[in-house]
Amino acid sequence: LNTGGDFDNAISGSGKVEKSGDGTLTLSGSNTYTGGTTISGGTLVATSVEALGSGDVTDNAVLELNTGGTFDNVISGSGQVVKSGDDALTLSGANTYTGGTTINGGTLVASNVEALGSGDIDNYASLQLNASGQFVTANLTTHDNATTAIGAGSALRANTLTQEANSTLAVHLTDSNSGAIVTADRANLGGTLDITGIGNVAKSWTRDAYAYTLIDTDSAINSDFAQFTVAGMDAKQVDFLTVDGRVNADDDTRYDVTASLSWYADSDNAATDAHGTFTLSEQGHSFTLNTALTDVDATLNPDSATYWDGKSLIKRGAGALILGAQNTYSGDTDVQEGALWLAETATIGSAGSAQAINIAANAAFGGHNATVNGHVNNLGSLYFADTFTVNGDVVNSSAMISGSDQPNNTLTIAGNYTGNDGHLYLNTQLGDDSSPTDKLIVTGDTAGSTTLHITNVNGLGAKTVNGIEVIEVGGQSDGDFTLYKGHVDINAWTYTLKQDGGDWYLRSESDDVPDDGGDVTPPDDGGDVTPPDDGGDVTPPDDGGDITPPDGGGDITPPDDGGDVTPPDDDGEVTPPDDGGDVTPPDDDGDITPPDGGDGTPVAPQYRADIGVYLGNQWMARNLQMQTLYDREGSQYRSADGSVWMRFKAGKAESQAVNGNVDIDSDYSQFQLGGDILTWSDGAQSVTVGLMGSYINASTDSTGNRGADGSQFSANGSVDGYNLGLYATWFADAQSHRGAYIDSWYQYGAYNNSVDNDGLSASRYDSAAHAVSLETGYRYDIALSNRNTVSLTPQAQVTWQRYSADTVIDDGGTRISGQNDDSWTTRLGVRVDGKLYKESGRIQPFMEVNWLHASDNASATFGDTKVSQDLPNDRVEVKVGIQANVSERLSVYAQAAGQKGKNDYGDASFSLNMRYNW
Numbered sequence: 001l002n003t004g005g006d007f008d009n010a011i012s013g014s015g016k017v018e019k020s021g022d023g024t025l026t027l028s029g030s031n032t033y034t035g036g037t038t039i040s041g042g043t044l045v046a047t048s049v050e051a052l053g054s055g056d057v058t059d060n061a062v063l064e065l066n067t068g069g070t071f072d073n074v075i076s077g078s079g080q081v082v083k084s085g086d087d088a089l090t091l092s093g094a095n096t097y098t099g100g101t102t103i104n105g106g107t108l109v110a111s112n113v114e115a116l117g118s119g120d121i122d123n124y125a126s127l128q129l130n131a132s133g134q135f136v137t138a139n140l141t142t143h144d145n146a147t148t149a150i151g152a153g154s155a156l157r158a159n160t161l162t163q164e165a166n167s168t169l170a171v172h173l174t175d176s177n178s179g180a181i182v183t184a185d186r187a188n189l190g191g192t193l194d195i196t197g198i199g200n201v202a203k204s205w206t207r208d209a210y211a212y213t214l215i216d217t218d219s220a221i222n223s224d225f226a227q228f229t230v231a232g233m234d235a236k237q238v239d240f241l242t243v244d245g246r247v248n249a250d251d252d253t254r255y256d257v258t259a260s261l262s263w264y265a266d267s268d269n270a271a272t273d274a275h276g277t278f279t280l281s282e283q284g285h286s287f288t289l290n291t292a293l294t295d296v297d298a299t300l301n302p303d304s305a306t307y308w309d310g311k312s313l314i315k316r317g318a319g320a321l322i323l324g325a326q327n328t329y330s331g332d333t334d335v336q337e338g339a340l341w342l343a344e345t346a347t348i349g350s351a352g353s354a355q356a357i358n359i360a361a362n363a364a365f366g367g368h369n370a371t372v373n374g375h376v377n378n379l380g381s382l383y384f385a386d387t388f389t390v391n392g393d394v395v396n397s398s399a400m401i402s403g404s405d406q407p408n409n410t411l412t413i414a415g416n417y418t419g420n421d422g423h424l425y426l427n428t429q430l431g432d433d434s435s436p437t438d439k440l441i442v443t444g445d446t447a448g449s450t451t452l453h454i455t456n457v458n459g460l461g462a463k464t465v466n467g468i469e470v471i472e473v474g475g476q477s478d479g480d481f482t483l484y485k486g487h488v489d490i491n492a493w494t495y496t497l498k499q500d501g502g503d504w505y506l507r508s509e510s511d512d513v514p515d516d517g518g519d520v521t522p523p524d525d526g527g528d529v530t531p532p533d534d535g536g537d538v539t540p541p542d543d544g545g546d547i548t549p550p551d552g553g554g555d556i557t558p559p560d561d562g563g564d565v566t567p568p569d570d571d572g573e574v575t576p577p578d579d580g581g582d583v584t585p586p587d588d589d590g591d592i593t594p595p596d597g598g599d600g601t602p603v604a605p606q607y608r609a610d611i612g613v614y615l616g617n618q619w620m621a622r623n624l625q626m627q628t629l630y631d632r633e634g635s636q637y638r639s640a641d642g643s644v645w646m647r648f649k650a651g652k653a654e655s656q657a658v659n660g661n662v663d664i665d666s667d668y669s670q671f672q673l674g675g676d677i678l679t680w681s682d683g684a685q686s687v688t689v690g691l692m693g694s695y696i697n698a699s700t701d702s703t704g705n706r707g708a709d710g711s712q713f714s715a716n717g718s719v720d721g722y723n724l725g726l727y728a729t730w731f732a733d734a735q736s737h738r739g740a741y742i743d744s745w746y747q748y749g750a751y752n753n754s755v756d757n758d759g760l761s762a763s764r765y766d767s768a769a770h771a772v773s774l775e776t777g778y779r780y781d782i783a784l785s786n787r788n789t790v791s792l793t794p795q796a797q798v799t800w801q802r803y804s805a806d807t808v809i810d811d812g813g814t815r816i817s818g819q820n821d822d823s824w825t826t827r828l829g830v831r832v833d834g835k836l837y838k839e840s841g842r843i844q845p846f847m848e849v850n851w852l853h854a855s856d857n858a859s860a861t862f863g864d865t866k867v868s869q870d871l872p873n874d875r876v877e878v879k880v881g882i883q884a885n886v887s888e889r890l891s892v893y894a895q896a897a898g899q900k901g902k903n904d905y906g907d908a909s910f911s912l913n914m915r916y917n918w
Contacts, residue, residue, distance in 0.1 A: 001025055004042070016055065019044040027051040039063055039079060049089075059097050065089055068106070075117070083108040083125070091115035100138075103127050103146070110135065113154075123147075129154045142167040142191070150181060152197060160186045161215070165226070167191035173212060173257075180216035180254070187217045187255070193225040193245055194232060195257060214245065215255035221247050232285055240278040240287075263293055275308045276331070280319025280338060288343070292325040315340045315363070323348070332356045335363040335380070342367025344386075349373030354392070366403055375415065378422070384411040391415065396422030396450065400440070407436040407457055417442045419450030419479055426452065426470055428506065430459030430490045433466050437506075441472045446479030452497060453484045454506065456813055460863050461493035463605045467505025470497075477502030485760050487713050489608035491814050491863030492658070496606065496707045510606040510661065510705045610715035610757040611862065612664040612702025615657050615869040617719040617753045618767070618819055618858040620698035622801050623653070623907075624670050625723060625771040626825070629743040632674065632692070632727070634893045634913055635791075635833050635844045635883050642676035642688075643917040651897075651909025656870040660903065661705040664869070668698035668909075674727070686734030694723045696749075713758050719767070721751030736781075738791075743775040753805070761811035767819070773799040777831075789835040795850075797827040803858075818861030826853045829877070844893075848879040852899070872901030889917045 001007065004023025011017060011027075016035030019025055019042060026045040036055030037044070043062040046052050049069040057063060059079035065071060068087025075081060075091075080099035083089055088107040093115060100119030101108070107126040110116050113133040120139045121127065123146045129135050130151040141162040142148045148163075149170040150156060161184040163169050168191055171181055193214075215221065228245050230238045240262045248254040265274040274296060280287055296310035312331030315321050317338050324343040328350045333340070335358065342348065346367060349355050355374040359365045359382060366383025375392035376382065382396070383403035389412045394400075397420040402409045407427045417440075426438035452470070471481055481504050483497040493508040632647065650669040657664060674692030681687075697720040706712045725747030732739040749769045756762050775797035782790045805819035829850030836843045852875040859868040876899065883893030892914045899907040 002041075011053065017053070019061070037073075039077070043082075045084075059099070062099075070111075080119070081117070129156060142169065155180075156182045156184075158182070158184045160184060160188070161217075162188040163191045163225070165190045168194055169225070170194040170196065171214060172197040180213040182215045183217070184215065185218045187215050187221050187223075189215075189221065189223040189225050189255070191225060192227040192229060194229045195243065195245070196231045212257045212259075213254050214257050217253045220252040221255055222252075231287060232282065234282075238279070238287075239275070261289075261291065264296065274310070276310075276312050276329075277308075277314045277316060278321045279316040280321060281317040283318040286320035286322055288322040288324055290324040293323070293327045293329045295329050295331075330355055332358065333374075334358045334360070335365045336360045337363050339364040339366075341365075341383075342370035342372075342388075344369045347371045347373065351391070359398075361398065366401075368404075382411075385409055387412065389414065393417070393444070395420060396424070399423045399425060401425040402427050402438040404438075407438050409438045410441060411439075412441045412443070414443050416444040416475070417446045417479065419446075419448035419481075422448070422450045424450050424452050424471075424481075425455070427455050427457050428459065428468060428470065430454075430456045430461055430468070430488065430493070430495055430506070430508075432462040433464050433468060435459060435462075435468050437468050437470055439470055439472065441474075443474040445475035446473050446477055449480045449482070451484050452481050452504075454488045454495070456488065456490050459490055461491035461508065461814075461865065463493070464495075464506070464508045466500070467498060467507035467509075468495075469503055469505050471504035473502045473504075485758060486711055487608075487707075487758070487760070489610070489757060489760060489810075489812055489814065492605075492607055492611060492865040492867050494606045494608040494704060494707065494713060496709050496711045498707075498709045507708055508605045509708045606707040606711075607658050607661050607704050607867075608715075608757070608862070609662065609702050609704035609713040610717070610755050610761075611704070611860070611867050612657050612662040613700050613715045613717035613755045613757075614816060614819070614860045615858045615867070616655075616664045616666050616700030616702060617698070617717055617751075617755070618803055618805065618860070619653070619655070619664075619869060619871070620666055620668050620700065620719050621696070621721070621749060621751050621767060621769050622771075622803055622823070622858070624649075624668060624694075624696040624698070625747050625749060625769060625801065626799060627745070627773075628795070628797060628827075629729065629741070629775055629777075630831060630846075630848070631895075631911070632672075633729070634891060634915055635835075635846060642679050643915055644675035645673075645913065645915040647672040647911055647913045649909055649911040651907060653907040655905045656903050658867050658870075660870060663703045664700060665702075666698055666700040668696065670694055670696045672723075681734045684734060685730065685732050687728065687730050689726065689728045691726050692723075692745075692747075693725070696721060696723065696751075715755065715757045717753065717755040719751050719753045721749055721767075723747045723749040725771075738779050738781055740778050741776065743773075745771075745773050747771045755808075755810075757810065763808045763810050763816075765806040765808045767803065767805035769801060769803045771799060771801045773797060775827075791831075791833050791835070793831040793833075795827070795829050795831060799825045799827075801825070814862055816860055816862055818859065818866060821856060821859060823854065823856040825855070827851070827877075833883075842885045844883040844885075846879075846881055846883070848877075850877040850879075851875075852877055870903040870905070872903055872905050875899050875901035875905065891915050891917075 001019050002021040004025050006026045006028055008028045010029045011031040011033045013033050014035055015033060018038040020040045022042045024043040026047060028047045030048060030050040031053045033053040034055050037052045038058045039061045041061050043064055045064040045066055048067050049071045052073055056074045059075055059077040061079045063079060064082040064084055066085040068089050070090040070092055072092045074093040075095040075097045077097050078099055079097060081097060081101050083103045084105045086106045090109040090111050092111045094112055095115055095117045097117040098119050101116050102122045103125045105125050109128045109130055111131050113131045113135050116137060121137050123142045126147050128149045132153040134155040134157055136157045139160040140158045143164050144166040147168040147170060152172040152174045161182060174197055230243050242260045242262060245257045248256050262275055309331055311329045313333045315335045320339040320341055322341045322343055323346050326347050330353060332355055333348060351373055353373040357372055357374055357376045359378045359380040361379045364381040364383060367388055368385040369387050371389045373391045376390050376394045378396045379398050382400045385404040387410050391414045393415040394413045395418045402425055407429055424440060428437040429435045488495045495506045495508050498505050498507045648671050653666045655664045672694035674690055676688050676690040678689040699718045701716045703714045725745055727745035730742045731737050751767045753765050753767055777793050777795035779791050779793040801823050803821055808816040827850050829848055831848040833844055833846030854871060854873055857868040857871045859866060879895055879897040881893055881895030883891060885891045895911045897909050
């Protein structure tokens with residue numbers, strides 16, 4: 001390819017590609033050729049790691065890698081390699097090119113000690129040497145604002161090492177660093193030296209300082225770094241370590257790093273007096289100490305400003321201190337800021353110790369498979385993962401939080417627990433009694449008040465018998481534990497907190513225990529179902545509680561010390577688990593069968609209250625599309641070419657859902673306008689076509705059944721929106737409207753819906769409905785005296801509706817769907833109305849009786865559980881009203897209507913109509 005430009009054709013086959021000429025050519029395809037690549041002139045740019053196929057690369061000019069990923073092709077030749085772009089690229093091959101390496105952008109990671117060839121290295125961005133062994137290069141220059149990082153186990157040999165002003169040399173120490181990490185003929189130092197890994201370089205710290213040869217040169221080192229940092233923190237601010245870097249006073253060809261732990265410093269010889277204060281001031285940083293902290297002899301100067309008792313620890317600053325050893329110091333631990341974390345198997349205090357751990361309001365303390373021997377006074381956040389044991393009393397005035405992304409974490413208090421208006425955050429897979437859950441175990445007594453916050457983790461909800469045990473009390477159970485908001489909802493179930501025998505359980509049963517006189521067989525759920533782990537964290541909703549776990553003003557990042565530990569983030573939220581545990585789903589057909597409580601007595605579940613709101617919103621949208629010819633037109637005793645009309649309707653409906661376990665009360669209103677747009681007649685019969693539109697608004701209050709603990713919850717919501725449609729009416733007698741008629745109409749409605757589940761969750765969603773109606777009737781007139789008339793009109797109507805609504809995932813993770821249903825409603829009835837002449841006007845009282853039959857209930861699916869409104873299949877409707885002709889063209893009428901059916905169904909409404917003819 002003797003050209004420049006962008007070549008994006010795919011190249012395959014066993015041949016090789018050669019770049020010649022002075023131009024710059026970019027290969028951007030994902031190529032599979034195997035014969036290798038030769039660059040004999042110009043610049044060849046690869047924008048993906050697959051661009052150069054799978055063969056070796058002979059670079060005798062310039063190879064530019066503007067990509068990320070891992071490039072494992074072997075590079076040889078006399079040419080140069082350039083890293084550009086913002087991505088991180090790893091060179092893993094044993095490369096022999098001699099033209100040098102330039103890093104212009106992003107990060108270049110060398111995972112093989114031969115990856116960078118043998119030429120000069122010019123670093124203008126970021127270079128990471130990350131391989132076990134020694135990298136050998138000619139000259140390495142880290143330019144302004146660039147960073148060269150030497151990873152754990154890596155070393156460097158260079159002719160000349162140059163660190164320009166504002167550059168950074170980052171070195172990770174390990175306990176295997178017995179010799180110099182950097183050897184060079186010459187070293188020109190400047191910028192920042194950052195040391196990491198210093199907390200792990202020895203199994204234990206002593207009073208003596210540890211010294212490491214960082215740089216060893218053949219000639220004198222006449223320069224120094226401008227700044228020295230430890231794990232990104234200014235070394236001068238790391239008060240718990242005495243860390244220094246300088247040219248060796250006895251050998252100016254060596255640059256040494258010395259470190260000593262202030263806890264074990266000798267006050268006569270150390271640079272600073274010994275003390276037990278650990279300050280990590282910079283947010284987002286942590287320091288791991290795998291050294292056991294023991295009591296220190298009181299060889300300290302009482303007159304010193306840093307007087308210390310030799311056995312107490314103070315944690316300050318926004319960062320995190322991680323203790324990884326068996327610490328036996330016997331004094332108090334004061335976590336004043338940031339976080340103090342115990343790694344796996346770590347301890348504080350000896351067995352039987354009575355020392356105190358005090359957690360301040362803006363601080364956090366906790367651990368994973370760790371033990372505290374002493375009592376805890378918590379004003380901040382106490383985190384626990386897997387198993388965390390406190391062998392002493394705990395006073396909780398703030399928050400105790402499960403810090404893992406898995407349930408089955410346990411906080412064990414081998415003492416007494418007192419809740420001082422405290423909060424306890426647990427993760428539970430809400431299901432049946434055997435569901436995995438986090439747990440608080442108190443072997444002693446409990447007292448005071450504590451609010452329990454439950455985060456559901458992949459639970460689908462199920463019926464419980466005894467419940468899910470979340471708090472176990474071995475002693476006197478006088479503590480008052482209350483569930484936040486009183487309940488937790490998932491799918492169709494509501495869980496409440498119930499005390500039983502001193503322990504506390506999450507239960508989904510109600511207090512309504514029907515006795516059908518026979519045994520109850522629990523449903524066959526088809527076996528255990530393991531939900532998939534989607535690999536993502538689940539973030540619990542902001543429940544509006546008073547306690548937000550503090551972070552001390554900065555990032556608190558406890559370690560992952562071998563167990564699954566998800567630390568709190570900056571805003572204090574806890575990431576709940578996805579444990580992939582077994583979950584027993586409800587019966588697929590949606591039938592809800594109470595389980596057998598063990599003695600043949602059925603136990604009914606407690607249902608979430610907002611079931612009624614979702615069903616009520618659906619029913620109101622469908623109900624307010626329903627209308628008859630006379631609802632719309634009134635008693636048409638007129639001869640006109642057309643008309644406009646309006647109707648206002650308001651009412652109240654009552655019903656139940658889920659076999660009477662949820663009560664639904666709805667108030668509604670509707671304003672409707674319409675008008676004829678086309679009228680055709682042949683003298684006797686007529687056809688009229690018109691348009692109509694309406695605005696509807698309905699609010700629903702729903703109350704769930706009472707739980708076994710006596711609790712009962714409510715929810716509310718609303719639906720509003722618009723209907724638009726058209727109608728067509730045929731009269732056999734266009735003048736008097738006696739005889740037969742046929743009326744039909746179509747409507748489409750679009751609605752906004754809202755649901756507020758007692759403050760637990762608030763949802764907004766859209767819905768829509770189609771409706772088609774066909775009605776027919778025949779009017780008989782019976783003449784009375786003085787032109788008065790009584791009319792009888794038998795009627796029949798059939799209406800088809802299709803309702804659909806968005807799928808909703810509420811704040812608790814429940815998926816509400818299944819609101820896409822067709823329904824049929826038929827009506828058979830008779831209308832009796834009169835025509836009474838009074839002076840110059842005409843009054844027409846009327847009464848109508850109907851039998852309504854519906855084919856389907858309003859229904860929805862909560863998770864995998866289908867629930868339905870208890871609408872009776874058959875309802876009786878009665879309408880009464882009066883129409884008055886104000887003039888030959890203007891008429892008004894008022895109507896009252898009521899419906900009644902089984903399952904405590906009722907509907908009462910009032911409507912007012914006005915019509916103008918021309």
